[in-house]
Amino acid sequence: MGPGLLENVYESCMTKEFEKRKTSFERQKFVPVYYGEDLLEEKLRVDLLVAGKVVVEVKAVEKLVPVNEAQVITYLKLTGCELGYLLNFNTKYFKDGIQRIVLSKK
Numbered sequence: 001m002g003p004g005l006l007e008n009v010y011e012s013c014m015t016k017e018f019e020k021r022k023t024s025f026e027r028q029k030f031v032p033v034y035y036g037e038d039l040l041e042e043k044l045r046v047d048l049l050v051a052g053k054v055v056v057e058v059k060a061v062e063k064l065v066p067v068n069e070a071q072v073i074t075y076l077k078l079t080g081c082e083l084g085y086l087l088n089f090n091t092k093y094f095k096d097g098i099q100r101i102v103l104s105k106k
Contacts, residue, residue: 003090007060010089011047014058018050025050031078046075055084059097064088069101076103 001013011027018025029049033040048056055075059068064086072084082105088097 001089003060003092005060005089007047007058007089010060010087011058014048014056018048023050024052026052031075033078044075044078046079049079049081053081053083055079055081057084057086059086059088060090061088062090064097064099069099072101073103076101 001010015025015027026049027047029046030043031046033042033044046055047058050056055072057068057072057075061068068086068088072086076082076084082103084101084103086099086101088099091097
């Protein structure tokens with residue numbers, strides 16, 4: 001589709017590709033947030049949770065910044081997943097907008 005569209009358009013395109021490939025996913029998956037043992041009313045939404053194991057955060061920004069990576073790391077911690085992708089579609093070459101993030105569980 002190329003750069004210049006809104007994040008939700010790229011997210012929709014990705015869901016179509018997952019459907020074509022019969023890959024299970026959840027879009028805008030609500031993730032509970034706890035403060036200590038207390039469940040907060042506020043929930044976070046993960047753009048895409050693929051096969052219950054991979055977090056995908058979709059961006060369409062001029063440049064990724066450290067807080068974007070921190071967001072994915074937080075989502076990984078909250079979901080219990082180890083693998084995430086931060087995808088920025090606003091790049092000349094899409095390969096330049098892919099960041100793989102692994103949360104090591106030690």
